[in-house]
Amino acid sequence: MNDLPILQGIRVIELAGGIAGPAAGLQLSEAGADVIRIEPPGGAPDSEAVLFSVLNRGKRRLALDLDSPAGRASLARLLDHSDVLLHDLGPAQALAHGLDDVALSRNYPRLIVSAIGGWPARHPLANAPARETLVLARLGLLDEQPGHRDGPIFVRMPFANWLAAWFCAIGIMARLIARRRDGRGGVAHTSLAQAALAPMSMHWSRAQQPTPAFARGLSKSTPIPLHRCLDGVWVHVHYSPDKAPWMAEALAAMGPAAVAAENATYPPSHVAPNFGANKAIMATRPARDWVEHFWAHDVAAQVAAPFGAIYASTQARVNGYVLALDDPRRGTVLQPGPAYTGAPPPRVRGPLQGLEEVAPATPRARLQAAPVAPAGDAALPPLAGVKVLDLGAYLAGPFATMLLADLGAEVIKVEPPDGDAMRRLERVFAGTQRGKLGVTLKLGEPGAEPALAALVRWADVVHHNIRLPAARKLGVDHAALSAIKPSLVFCHISAYGPAGEQKDWPGFDQLMQAACGWETACGGAGNPPMWLRFGVGDYFAALSSVFAVLLALYRQSEDGQGQMVSASLLGATLPTVAEAVMLADGSVTPIAALDAAQTGVSPDHRLYRCLDGWLAVAALDACEAQALAALAGAPGQREAWFAARRREQALTLLSAARVPAEPALERQGEAFHDDPGHAAAGLHARYRHAVYGELEQVGAFWDFGDLPLTLDRAPPALGQHSRQVWKLLGLDAAQVAALEQQGLSSTLQPSNGHP
Structure with a gap:
């Protein structure tokens, strides 16, 4: 296998501040790209900050005055020899600097340009300041966050910036893959607004014929199982802890009447039927005792830790999610490491470098213009021709494969005949499934093996988030599937990472927020912890896994070899803690604190x-x-x-x-779908669903200019495409009938005039 970094030979010019642009540049740098960061003379205004030192580690830093002819000429020479320009200029700013899309395409036909604005270029607010709080306020997302008071809540975690960084890096990788096919560059833009809307894909949708479950959605008032223990420490428990021995014994001792009385003091919880009783019982023991008991009995739980305490986690360190670097200002510090694994793995290039005053030499030849495409050729989506088998469930796995479908890949989703576990939350489920062909297959049964093998032989990529012990029992681990097709790119998302004591433990987004300190930070000074409702850990993990898959496909196009890549909820959430680092004495550098009123x-x-x-x-x-x-x-x-x-x-x-x-707009779930500005910017998607009729959802997460996205296939109903897929894979009628007779597969039966 080629051990050279995957993006070696790719040069990136980074002209961006804040979080999103530099974080995207960091991902490209640690995948092997030569990233040259452009700063004003004297350096960026925030260059002393901890966050700056993490996001810009290992990059080359170059001082250029872009308001001067000499500075603009130096930048032009760099772009002559570069593959990617990553910037955060609004359309008007870009035009004023001669860096608008039209000029760049004319002058550098093979250059890939990725801009991260506050809003998409076609949105009425495209030139508004790219400030996350303002974007969330205008979208109405501050009103979607539960808090300790009524009204919109200030969201302390800059989740849209971190999501936008991944969308940017993925867009660039998709364009690099397309450039190998088409021979030309082009745009791969995203924005804070598009990134912020990613988690809302599970909430903001509208159906012509909603079922009661779809119409109900998932209310922000649903109680979250964060429980205060005897020692005053809070523990987040995901799903019901009722079968853990201590909890079962305590519930039995309370008796049905007392349990019902405790439960009646809280709204119903879809994750814990005895929420109120659980809360009362949790208060009888210290937090550490509870989490160790839960872990011993396969109950997902985590202490709501102080911000930055995760740096001391053995699990994080053994997976490389935490690393030690010699910071030039702070000595040896612990800071976030790479969020994913692959072959070769991402490589940290060292700490923050000094600012250079002279542009580096450019040994590469000038990139040549792309060949002119034949007249009438239809532009293809970036990932046209890529085939993906989705075996995942819940959020992180399916959202990742939905993004691959958006980018043009053909995706087949496999779920058991009784449905994905998330189908009971219909709106949430639909928000991660568009663009896929849906097939049912009962994995792990001998009779299903030929159908599974046919699916694997068809696929270029297999992606899932099934816990690996279960995956091995079902025959869908990397060893089993790569034996069927050695060239396969296999991607797995775990909760805590592929190594260490917790590698096979259950875990969910909420627990990573708790472990990384965000629940404490989002609660506000002196308040109980607060879960960030946007499910960010799932989305970070999904996006980091897509980036890893695209790197593997990029390498595969060179050597034809398959590989396993992995991501995790913990690994993908931990980079967001980069506002702070842990010093040699074990202390954590301070961060700006949210006030008690959560304003x-x-x-x-x-x-x-x-x-x-x-x-x-x-x-x-x-x-x-x-x-x-x-x-x-x-x-x-x-x-x-x-x-x-x-x-x-x-x-x-x-x-x-x-x-x-x-304005901090409120109650925007319906209004979002009626906003003409959002429609003009491509933020809406609409298609006909087999059950719901006309279905409206969150739309495009990127703008690729001349390359289309694929946003025209509704989420599949259960078994909707089973027979179509089996025919595609070459199974004959007798084989399909045998699958259905044995209860190993099923197909949607149209009714009530639905298609």
Whole structure:
């Protein structure tokens, strides 16, 4: 096998600040690309920050004054010899710098350009400041987060930035794959808004003929099983702990009447039928005793840890999710490592480098223009021709394969005849399944083996998140499937990583939020921990797995060899802790704390309540902060200033003073689908579903310009395409009949006029 880094020879120019752009550049760098980061003379304004030192480790840093002719000429020379430009300029800014898509395509036909804006280029807000809080406020997502008070809640975790970084890196990889096919570059844009909407795919959808379960959705008021223990420490338990011996004994001792009385004090929970009784019982023992007992009995649970404590985790270290680096300012520190594994594995290139004043030599020849495509040739999606077998369930696995389908891959989803475990949450299930052909097959049964083998021989990629001991019993582990097809790219998502004591343990998004300290951080000063409702760990894991798959496919196009890649909930969530590092003495560097009212992290970056609603302010540079102070007074006076005004009046005054602000919209689930600006930007998708009729969902997560996405196939009903798939794979009528007679497969029977 080729041991050279997969992206060796690829040069990336990074012109971006904040989190999303640098985090995407870091992924490309550690996959082998030569990343040259462009900063202003004297360095970036945040170059002293811990987060900057992590996100920009190992990259080359170059000072260029892009407002000067010499600086622009140096950048042009670099682009002549580069494969990718990654930037965070809005369309107007890009045009002013001569870096708009039209100019770049004309001057550098093989260059791949990925912009991360606040909003898509075709959105009315495309040139608004790319500030996450403002994007979430305008979308209405701050109102989707439960809190310790009514109204929109400031979301402390910058999840949209971290998701956007993965979308950017994936878009670039998809374009690199397409460039090998088509011989030309092009755009691979994404935005904070598109990234923020990814988790809403499980909530914001609308059906012409919804079933009661689809219409009900998953309310933000559903109680989350975060329980305070005897020692005051909180534990997050996922699914019912009732069968764990201590809990079972305590429930029996309480008796049915007392259990019912405790349960009645809380709304019903879809994950824990005895939520109230569980909470009362958890208060009788220390947290560590509970989690060790739960772990011993296969119950998924995690302490809601302080922010950054995860760096001391043996499980994180053994998987390389935490690494030690010699920080030039802080000495030896522990910080996040790579989030996925592959062959060869991602390689950390060392700590933050110094800022260079002279552009590096460019030994590569200038990239040549692409051949002109024959007239009339239809543009293909980036992953056209790639075949993916999806054996996953819940969220992380299926969302990953849905993204591959969006990018043009043909995806077959396999689920048992009685359905994926998430089908009971119909809207959540549908939000991870579009673009797939749905087939039912009871894995692990001898009679199903020929059908499984046919599926594997058809596929280029197999992807799932079944726990590996169960996968081996079912015959869908890497060893079993690569024996059928050695060239297979096999991707597995686990909870805690492929190595260590916890490698086969159950785990869910909520537990990774707890372990990494985000539940504590999102609760606000002095408050109980709070789960971030957006299921971010599942989406981080899905995206990191897609990046790993695309790297493997890129390498496979060179050597024809298959490989196993892996991602995990823990590995993908841990990079978001990069705001802090652990010092040699075991202490963790401080982060900006969310206030007790859950309104924000400073007077300049927070939510304010007006006479008729909330708005968000993000005055993040010195000039903006000064303008806010001149308009609304000192920090102690501002709440009164906002409270005395209607929201539109306050926003008009803030805009005139050049203070970035947006309304914190509420109850946007329905309004989202009716917004013409969102429609113009491609944020809507619509197709006909076999059960729901017309189905509307969150739309495109990328803009590839001349290359289309594939957003025209509704999520499959149970068994909808079984016979179609078996015919595609060459199974004859007798084989299909045998599968159905043995209860190993089933097919949708149309009824009530549904297609």
